[in-house]
Each structure stands twice: as structure tokens, then as C-alpha cells.
Amino acid sequence: MYAVxxxxxxxxxxxxxxxxxxxSRLQGHAHIKTPGVEMSGGSLGxxxxxxxxxxxxxxxxxxxxxxxxxxxxxxxxxGQIWEAAMAAAHYGLDNLTVIVDRxxxxxxxxxxxxxxxEPFADKWKAFGWNVLKIDGHDFASLIxxxxxxxxxxxxxxxxxxxxxxxxxISFMERFIYFFESLSIWVGRAFGWCILILTLSVTYExxxxxxxxxxxxxxxxxxxxxxGGLFLMAGPYALAxxxxxxxxxxxxxxxxxTQAWIDLVLYIFFFFPGMLxxxxxxxxxxxxxxxxxxxxxxxxxxxxxxxxxxxxxLAGGLLIILGISECMRCILxxxxxHI
Numbered sequence: 001m002y003a004v005x006x007x008x009x010x011x012x013x014x015x016x017x018x019x020x021x022x023x024s025r026l027q028g029h030a031h032i033k034t035p036g037v038e039m040s041g042g043s044l045g046x047x048x049x050x051x052x053x054x055x056x057x058x059x060x061x062x063x064x065x066x067x068x069x070x071x072x073x074x075x076x077x078x079g080q081i082w083e084a085a086m087a088a089a090h091y092g093l094d095n096l097t098v099i100v101d102r103x104x105x106x107x108x109x110x111x112x113x114x115x116x117x118e119p120f121a122d123k124w125k126a127f128g129w130n131v132l133k134i135d136g137h138d139f140a141s142l143i144x145x146x147x148x149x150x151x152x153x154x155x156x157x158x159x160x161x162x163x164x165x166x167x168x169i170s171f172m173e174r175f176i177y178f179f180e181s182l183s184i185w186v187g188r189a190f191g192w193c194i195l196i197l198t199l200s201v202t203y204e205x206x207x208x209x210x211x212x213x214x215x216x217x218x219x220x221x222x223x224x225x226x227g228g229l230f231l232m233a234g235p236y237a238l239a240x241x242x243x244x245x246x247x248x249x250x251x252x253x254x255x256x257t258q259a260w261i262d263l264v265l266y267i268f269f270f271f272p273g274m275l276x277x278x279x280x281x282x283x284x285x286x287x288x289x290x291x292x293x294x295x296x297x298x299x300x301x302x303x304x305x306x307x308x309x310x311x312x313l314a315g316g317l318l319i320i321l322g323i324s325e326c327m328r329c330i331l332x333x334x335x336x337h338i
Contacts, residue, residue, distance in 0.1 A: 187239070
């Protein structure tokens with residue numbers, strides 16, 4: 001939206017570099033202080049209610065304008081969306097069109113993981129809407145859908161536009177998307193280690209202090225689980241941009257300056273460390289597999305060569321994610337906003 005407003009002359013295009021900076025007019029949620037913005041949406045889910053009011057006002061005042069509302073598919077988790085949808089159908093607002101960006105990804109994960117939306121089109125139909133499904137990257141289909149929506153009577157129209165994040169930038173469609181998704185999936189899978197650890201500790205406490213029959217395997221297993229969780233949480237946190245950073249000064253810099261800082265830090269600090277983790281981790285894991293290494297911390301003799309394989313795996317995932325982050329930096333420096 002900010003890019004369109006800048007191109008339409010509401011503010012200089014250079015101001016786009018201040019996005020989400022302190023005292024910037026271009027924040028994560030649009031504000032009425034931004035030129036060209038007439039409504040402050042605040043939390044997600046409020047936009048359709050505002051559009052509903054505009055469409056209803058046009059009918060009452062006999063105005064001919066048509067109201068368009070752009071929604072994200074993750075935004076459709078919000079109950080207020082469906083309250084507004086029900087009201088729009090109740091009033092038969094055929095001067096209201098909603099476009100849903102159906103890219104199946106929301107703030108920090110896939111929409112199906114947060115709240116399953118399918119059968120998405122059927123839900124809108126059940127609420128009394130005229131539903132059109134299109135390829136959101138096909139401009140001809142979009143224009144035809146807008147024309148069809150304006151001709152439709154007695155019902156509001158929703159256009160479900162199937163899209164792909166990063167469309168048109170091949171490595172973003174495939175490389176970055178795939179490996180970030182893989183790292184997030186692996187991190188969540190290893191998140192189950194927390195449950196296993198909790199149950200194991202609980203069991204050990206019970207048998208040790210209640211039954212007076214301590215185990216010989218729980219301690220070893222806990223050590224391996226902690227190690228696996230620590231290693232695989234690294235790629236997960238990087239994919240989620242969740243690593244702790246001191247950004248007191250960093251966040252005050254323009255976006256391009258931040259991109260330069262990130263690129264330099266990745267090249268001179270991140271990659272040497274991760275290459276060392278991968279290289280030496282591979283040697284450690286190879287030796288462990290060669291000798292079928294077991295733990296000598298307890299008589300249980302748990303096989304640990306499986307767990308040591310996670311060291312180079314974590315290093316490899318971190319290197320790949322680091323490459324994708326460098327690509328983002330280069331795109332930013334090349335004036336491609338993502």
C-alpha cells in the first residue's frame with residue numbers, strides 16, 4: 001500500500017526506507033497521519049467492518065461509489081471479519097467487494113497450522129456472498145472479476161485470489177520459501193522434545209522418590225534431548241527472525257543501512273562460525289557413526305551417534321538460511337522491496 005501511495009505522489013518514494021522506524025509515518029499498521037490513509041485499522045479484522053460502513057453509507061446517501069476491501073487470509077481467523085460478512089449479506093450490499101489474498105501464509109506460520117480455513121469459498125457462500133476464485137497473479141482475471149462483481153446484484157462479492165509469496169522472484173518462490181518452511185517444520189518437530197523431557201523428568205522423580213527405584217537411562221536421554229532441541233532450535237529461530245539482538249541503535253538506521261550491516265555481519269561473523277559447526281560437526285558425527293558410539297554416563301549405554309548427526313545438520317540448515325537472508329539484503333539494496 002505504501003509503495004502505491006508513494007508512486008501516486010502522496011509522499012516521496014525515499015520515505016519508504018523509513019518503514020517501521022521510530023517517528024516514521026509508515027508503520028506496520030497504517031495510521032491516519034500517513035498521507036493518503038483515511039482510516040487507522042489497528043488490529044487485524046477491522047477493515048471489513050469499516051468497508052461495510054462505507055458501503056452502507058453510500059446506499060443511504062444514494063452515492064454511486066463502490067467499496068473495495070483487501071484482506072489477508074490469515075486475517076480471516078478474526079471473528080470480526082465474519083460478523084461484518086454476515087451483516088454485509090444481510091443488507092445485500094452489492095456495492096461492496098472483498099479481495100482475499102490467499103497465499104496460505106500469515107505472520108509466522110502457515111494458515112492451516114494456525115486455523116484451518118478450508119472449505120474457504122464455501123464459508124463465504126454460506127454467509128450469503130457471491131464468490132469468485134481466481135489466480136491472483138493474472139491481471140486479466142482480476143479485471144474480469146472486478147467487472148463481474150460490479151454487475152452482480154443483491155449480494156456482496158468476495159474475490160479469493162490465490163497467490164504465491166515472492167511471485168516473480170524465482171529463488172524466493174522456491175529456495176527461500178522451501179528452506180524456511182523446512183527449518184520451521186524441523187524446529188516444531190523437535191519442539192516435542194520439551195514434552196518428552198518433561199515426562200521423563202516427572203517419571204524419574206516419581207520412581208526415584210516414591211518407588212525408590214531410580215532408572216539408569218533417563219539422565220542420558222535428557223542430555224541427548226536437550227542437545228537436539230538446542231541445535232534444531234537455531235535454524236527455527238533464524239527462520240522466524242526470533243534470535244535475540246541488541247537493536248537500540250540498529251533500528252534507528254534506514255532500511256538500506258540495516259541491510260548493509262546485516263550483510264557484513266553474515267559474511268564475516270555468521271558464515272565462518274556456521275561453516276566451522278558444519279565441518280567439525282561432520283567429522284564428529286562421522287567418527288561417532290564409525291564406532292557406533294554410546295554414552296558412558298550411565299550403565300544404560302544409550303547410542304548417541306544418531307544425536308551427533310544433528311550437529312552438521314543444524315550447521316547446514318543455518319548456512320542455507322544465512323544465504324537466504326543475504327539474498328534478502330541484496331534485494332533490499334537493489335531497491336526490490338520484499
